[in-house]
Amino acid sequence: MKHLGPLATLLAGGALAATVGGLSVRAASQDSANTTAAGQAVTAGGSTAGTGTPGTGNGAGTSGATPAGVAPSPSSPEQGAAASPPPNIKRDYAGYTRGGAATLAIAVRGDKAIAYLCDGKVVESWLRGSAAEGKFTLSGKNGARLTAYDKNGKITGSVSARGLSFDFTVVVVKRPSGLYRLTAEVRGARLDGGWIVMPDGRQIGVLDTNGTPRPAPSLNTSTGQVNVNGENVPAQEVQP
Amino acid sequence: MTTTPRAARPGTTGAALLLGPLLVGAAVAIALGVYGRLHTPTGVAVNLAGFSGAQAAKAWLASVSALFAVVQLISALKMYGKLSFLPTPSWIGVVHRWSGRIAFLVAVPVAVHCLYALGFQSAEPRVLIHSLLGCLFFGAFTTKMLALRKDGLPGWSLPLLGGAAFTGLIGLWLTASFWFFSTSGVHL
Numbered sequence: 147m148k149h150l151g152p153l154a155t156l157l158a159g160g161a162l163a164a165t166v167g168g169l170s171v172r173a174a175s176q177d178s179a180n181t182t183a184a185g186q187a188v189t190a191g192g193s194t195a196g197t198g199t200p201g202t203g204n205g206a207g208t209s210g211a212t213p214a215g216v217a218p219s220p221s222s223p224e225q226g227a228a229a230s231p232p233p234n235i236k237r238d239y240a241g242y243t244r245g246g247a248a249t250l251a252i253a254v255r256g257d258k259a260i261a262y263l264c265d266g267k268v269v270e271s272w273l274r275g276s277a278a279e280g281k282f283t284l285s286g287k288n289g290a291r292l293t294a295y296d297k298n299g300k301i302t303g304s305v306s307a308r309g310l311s312f313d314f315t316v317v318v319v320k321r322p323s324g325l326y327r328l329t330a331e332v333r334g335a336r337l338d339g340g341w342i343v344m345p346d347g348r349q350i351g352v353l354d355t356n357g358t359p360r361p362a363p364s365l366n367t368s369t370g371q372v373n374v375n376g377e378n379v380p381a382q383e384v385q386p
Numbered sequence: 387m388t389t390t391p392r393a394a395r396p397g398t399t400g401a402a403l404l405l406g407p408l409l410v411g412a413a414v415a416i417a418l419g420v421y422g423r424l425h426t427p428t429g430v431a432v433n434l435a436g437f438s439g440a441q442a443a444k445a446w447l448a449s450v451s452a453l454f455a456v457v458q459l460i461s462a463l464k465m466y467g468k469l470s471f472l473p474t475p476s477w478i479g480v481v482h483r484w485s486g487r488i489a490f491l492v493a494v495p496v497a498v499h500c501l502y503a504l505g506f507q508s509a510e511p512r513v514l515i516h517s518l519l520g521c522l523f524f525g526a527f528t529t530k531m532l533a534l535r536k537d538g539l540p541g542w543s544l545p546l547l548g549g550a551a552f553t554g555l556i557g558l559w560l561t562a563s564f565w566f567f568s569t570s571g572v573h574l
Contacts, residue, residue: 149534152532155531
């Protein structure tokens with residue numbers, strides 16, 4: 147036999163793929179055990195649930211370095227006005243609308259923004275638009291509108307969707323808090339979900355299944371996955 | 387497609403020799419795509435210590451791979467007598483072989499994570515292009531490795547296959563690592 151080198155390279159790649167694949171199967175099965183526990187902690191409403199769970203056991207998360215940066219309590223975002231971050235880095239803002247009936251999150255990068263208004267039950271609206279020079283002008287389906295201004299690092303304005311209108315002020319939040327979206331097709335069902343993860347770890351989300359909204363199952367912020375009827379489906383951070 | 391009866395006969399030369407490697411490479415590309423599409427993504431796979439998350443680990447591994455791919459391009463140009471303003475060291479072949487092996491082996495764990503945790507996705511153009519390029523790269527690489535074992539190939543075959551693999555890998559890097567670094571910042 148001649149020219150064995152290339153074949154050896156391919157076989158080494160195959161062996162490596164099998165090894166990493168095997169380890170991944172193990173990581174995934176360990177994680178699905180942890181996900182159940184993490185989900186319960188978040189829905190139980192403990193104020194530290196969001197900061198406490200990501201580190202558990204497996205290292206597959208995207209948030210290993212972030213817990214220190216998470217605001218320890220809902221009262222601290224007052225000081226969150228970061229001094230002019232680099233324009234091309236994404237910033238996430240989140241907060242309750244006045245009166246607390248709904249939550250709003252806005253992801254901003256450069257002069258583009260995507261916002262999500264959600265009450266965690268059935269009301270939800272995605273909006274997209276411009277964030278040029280501190281003025282936010284976003285629009286969404288069915289005439290949804292958002293106008294707001296950046297004031298000292300907070301975004302203040304009003305949003306209207308589905309005949310309802312809300313005033314709001316949202317502040318900068320740090321990963322794993324922020325805005326997540328899931329769009330997927332699982333066994334013929336069209337899934338479209340949005341999650342707002344608040345600084346205290348609380349999650350507000352709605353998951354549409356073939357257009358029917360219902361409260362979203364909890365999102366595992368360390369893995370980015372959501373358990374939908376026993377299937378693990380990945381959600382993504384919203385990127386304007 | 388025309389039939390190429392000469393391919394089966396040993397000792398033949400020419401483009402027909404590429405048929406076998408091309409078929410195997412195409413099968414690899416299709417198998418990866420079909421697996422990625424049909425298997426339900428887990429969202430989780432094994433992670434490397436020292437990185438803030440799986441995405442960061444993948445972005446850096448893929449960058450290492452892309453760097454060696456650039457070494458591949460330069461050493462290949464050199465071996466084909468281009469870049470004549472540079473001296474040609476006697477060990478250029480060794481550099482080309484080993485940079486290729488490293489680029490490939492470093493890319494494999496990244497691809498396993500992509501396939502196993504995320505799958506073949508088409509929700510947005512970047513993700514669709516990335517998924518397609520992933521299939522292309524491993525198909526082209528397999529074809530090239532198998533083609534290397536044949537003598538008497540047309541002169542254009544290895545540059546073409548190597549170019550396809552290089553294009554695939556750089557495209558993969560642009561649609562993932564570069565995107566990741568430009569949206570999340572450059573961090574470990």
